[in-house]
Amino acid sequence: MVRQRYAVQIEGRDLEVSNLDKVMYPAVGFTKGEVIDYYTRIAPVLLPHLKDRALTRIRYPNGVDGMHFFEKNAPGGTPSWVRLETLPVPGSTKDRETIDFVVVDELATLVWVANLASLELHTPQWRIGADPDLLVVDLDPGAPAALKECCGVAMLMRDRLADDGLTAYPKTSGKKGMQLCVPISGTQDAETVSGYAKRVAEELSAQVPGSITAKMAKAVRPGKVFIDWSQNNAAKTTVAPYSLRAQDSPTASTPLTWDEVAEMALGSEPARQFGAAEVLERVEAHGDLLADLLEPGPAVPTR
16 A cells, blocks of 8 residues: 655644545544644644643554554654653653653644544643643543533532632543543642642542542442542643544544533533534634633642
8 A cells, every 4th residue: 555645834844744544533434634634723722732731642553443552752753843852751661761752832743743643632730840730630430420420520529629719611531521620820739739639529529429439449430420639640641622532433522611511410411522523613613611721720728
């Protein structure tokens, strides 16, 4: 099979894209060209959430039905104009003390990453050289609980965080659950932020033990929503807003309004994930519902 390559220039950067007809999502025939098109069109709202954050990519070179791998380090052949940051990675599975991370600060880098079949983009809660500016609450349903139940727990969590002066913004995970993203001050370390998230998760779990758990053991999760406070560990990453996910169809991590969350929780609207085309339409209608995450919030309580 002849590999099709095309030279393109994006904002003054020279790069090459290839095999645009290759099917990435076989169930719906969604191609690599369509992946690149989606990331190009979503870039105005996606790039600010990637800026200055070390990127972890999940690559699917043969589509979502093929093998995949996590990639943190810059691959061979990385263009000289791609921003790299050398950062420590204690506990690396490959025994490396540092990794040259890719940082996606511009459209050309985003297209280059997408051309490598990096369907999923994951970032940490901190910007390079700084303490966390985001607190993330991951809501993971254990069957038969599903996204509808996550929405109910999200509203409880929103109100509890508001009691401490924190404002939560919801988004779907693009898979089965959702996350709440909270802008914080960037003046406290990850251990402090994670400790606060754990306390709140355990508090809600104690209040509604039949529906919520803050314990990681999978044996206790069936029928409950797991509040994963550990996402705030400095070594963890969370799927970026608007990132595609490796499902049968190209769903994406989608910002929601709180009205939508309430409707899904009550069952007046179906609780569901959203596809790439829908996400583009939503951005056209609403803009970036997570724009407030780009400004600092308050410090988390330490009591």
